[in-house]
Amino acid sequence: MDFSFVFSEWRVLLIGTYHTILVSAISLVLGFVLGLLVCLLRLSSHRALVEIGRFYISFFRGVPLLVQLLLIFYMLPLIGVNISSIGAAIVGVSVVAAAYQAEILRGGFQAIPHGQVEAARMMGLSSRRIFARILLPQALQRVTPSLVNDAILLLKSSSLISVVGVLDLTRASQNIAASSLRPMEAYLDAAIIYLFLTALLSIAGRSLERQLALAGGLAR
Amino acid sequence: MNFNPGLLLDHIPTLAHGFALTLLTWVCGTIIAIGLGFSLAVLQTLGGTFQQTAIRIYNDVVRGVPFIVQLFLVYYGGPHLGIRGDAVVIGTAMLGIYGSPYFCEVFRGGFQSVPVGYIEAGKALGLRRTTIMMRIILPQMLVVALPSVVNLTIVLLKESTVLSVITVPELTYQVSGISSDTFAFAECFLILALVYWALVEITMIAGQRAERSVMKFMQR
Numbered sequence: 001m002d003f004s005f006v007f008s009e010w011r012v013l014l015i016g017t018y019h020t021i022l023v024s025a026i027s028l029v030l031g032f033v034l035g036l037l038v039c040l041l042r043l044s045s046h047r048a049l050v051e052i053g054r055f056y057i058s059f060f061r062g063v064p065l066l067v068q069l070l071l072i073f074y075m076l077p078l079i080g081v082n083i084s085s086i087g088a089a090i091v092g093v094s095v096v097a098a099a100y101q102a103e104i105l106r107g108g109f110q111a112i113p114h115g116q117v118e119a120a121r122m123m124g125l126s127s128r129r130i131f132a133r134i135l136l137p138q139a140l141q142r143v144t145p146s147l148v149n150d151a152i153l154l155l156k157s158s159s160l161i162s163v164v165g166v167l168d169l170t171r172a173s174q175n176i177a178a179s180s181l182r183p184m185e186a187y188l189d190a191a192i193i194y195l196f197l198t199a200l201l202s203i204a205g206r207s208l209e210r211q212l213a214l215a216g217g218l219a220r
Numbered sequence: 221m222n223f224n225p226g227l228l229l230d231h232i233p234t235l236a237h238g239f240a241l242t243l244l245t246w247v248c249g250t251i252i253a254i255g256l257g258f259s260l261a262v263l264q265t266l267g268g269t270f271q272q273t274a275i276r277i278y279n280d281v282v283r284g285v286p287f288i289v290q291l292f293l294v295y296y297g298g299p300h301l302g303i304r305g306d307a308v309v310i311g312t313a314m315l316g317i318y319g320s321p322y323f324c325e326v327f328r329g330g331f332q333s334v335p336v337g338y339i340e341a342g343k344a345l346g347l348r349r350t351t352i353m354m355r356i357i358l359p360q361m362l363v364v365a366l367p368s369v370v371n372l373t374i375v376l377l378k379e380s381t382v383l384s385v386i387t388v389p390e391l392t393y394q395v396s397g398i399s400s401d402t403f404a405f406a407e408c409f410l411i412l413a414l415v416y417w418a419l420v421e422i423t424m425i426a427g428q429r430a431e432r433s434v435m436k437f438m439q440r
Contacts, residue, residue: 062420063413064378067392071413074405159286163385170289177296184297187289195284 009176016172017193019086023168024155026090031097031154032147038102043109053102060099066160068092073164089161097154104146108139141212148205152198159194169193225407231398238394239415245312245390246380250373252316257323264324265331279321287318288382295386311383319376326368330361363434370427374420381416391415 041053060068069092076088083091112135120130162171173190177183228235264275282290294303295310303310334357342352384393392412399408 058421059417062417064381064392064416066381066384067409067413067416070392070396070405071409074399074409078406156284156286159288160382162288170286170292173289174292177292182300183292184300187293187297190289191285191293194286194289195281198284199280 009180012172012176013169013189013193016167016169016190017197019167020155020158020169021197023086023089023093023161023166024151024158027093027097027158028151028154030090030094031101034094034098035101036105038098039105039109042102042106057099057102060096061103065092065096065157066163068096069160069164085165086161089158089164089166092164093154093158093161096157097150100150100153101147104143104150105139107146108143109135111142112138144212145205145209148201148208151205152201155197155201156194224404225411227402227404228398228407228411231394234394234398235391238389238391241308241389242380242391245308245315245383245388246377248312249315249319249380250376252313253319253323253372253376254369256316256320258327260320260324261327261331264328275324279324282318282321287314287379288385290314290318291382291386307383307386307388311386311388315376315380315383318379319372322372322375323369326365326372327361329368330365331357333364334360366431366434367427370423370430373427374423377419377423378416 038053038056041049042057044050044053063071069089072092072095073085073088076083076091116134117130120134125133158168159170162168162174165171167175169190173186176189177186180186260275260278263271267275291311291314294314295307298304298310338356338360339352342356347355380390381392383390384396387393395408395412399405402408
């Protein structure tokens with residue numbers, strides 16, 4: 001094995017890593033916002049809204065991400081939306097991430113004892129305040145470990161955007177493998193960088209969990 | 221935009237072949253993953269520090285690298301190390317390896333959920349170790365593990381789409397081919413999405429049935 005050529009290609013790997021982190025981070029945030037909305041639909045008292053939420057979660061969790069990306073990548077231009085491949089990738093990863101995060105958040109909300117909401121209502125708090133001050137903070141604290149786990153899965157699944165032509169870390173290593181004719185070393189590089197990124201996320205997640213436990217004193 | 225899903229009817233033999241291969245890689249990959257994961261879980265539960273550390277590293281590495289990168293590494297990098305094989309064989313084996321750490325964790329959790337008192341009671345009654353394993357530990361462990369096993373089976377179905385990028389002619393690969401021949405991208409990928417969605421829903425319902433019947437068995 002000879003890794004020397006890798007150092008001459010470090011620029012490509014860097015761009016790839018940057019795009020992987022960029023798409024993952026934006027999709028995580030967009031997915032969270034959209035996921036919170038879907039979760040609220042799912043938990044609402046209106047029957048039709050519940051069904052819409054249920055349909056969304058079922059469809060976007062049921063269809064493989066690769067198929068989803070191909071669908072979005074070819075469908076958007078057909079319905080008149082022209083965005084770059086990186087834009088399509090962000091849309092694809094976000095809508096799927098939202099479905100997973102909605103389910104995680106739902107678990108968090110449902111774990112909160114209903115007596116707390118009743119008590120708050122007795123004290124005359126508005127529904128908005130109950131949501132923002134009582135439900136959301138507790139739900140977030142409970143679901144943090146799952147959200148970090150989901151972020152790791154998202155980072156890994158972002159590798160599929162290489163199939164629709166985004167120069168992410170996977171695509172960069174493919175390009176290096178093709179130009180250097182050394183696939184073993186090129187893909188090992190990508191694997192090591194992914195491993196590093198996922199390890200970093202799980203370490204960050206663990207310390208975040210500790211801090212939350214300290215701050216909130218959440219009884220286990 | 222004209223939408224004509226009927227044009228897929230001309231390709232039924234190809235699609236049936238792809239579908240069969242999707243089922244084959246999925247089922248065989250899942251069986252390999254369960255077998256490997258179970259063996260790892262047993263080794264981790266009974267083995268010493270060395271085995272435990274080795275398995276933990278294996279689990280972290282396999283779970284930290286995206287499936288597509290692992291596939292590229294072995295399928296394109298493998299020949300440099302003397303690993304050669306048909307795309308279908310390598311793809312199925314890799315699907316099994318990719319799933320194994322997740323199954324290992326599930327089974328390990330299952331083993332830990334069996335109270336030590338039961339095993340001690342079995343020993344006190346003079347049961348043999350194999351009898352204790354087959355009659356006391358395994359049945360209880362499988363009940364605990366079943367929901368996660370169903371979930372992971374669904375995850376592997378979705379991951380099996382990635383095999384299309386190393387030219388395994390499964391359903392996603394065939395449909396991509398038809399779509400670029402006919403330029404009917406929207407129809408092709410929409411129907412592909414619906415097929416996977418249906419497969420996932422069917423698996424989920426079957427899993428729920430299995431859970432219910434297992435629970436009944438336990439309550440007897």
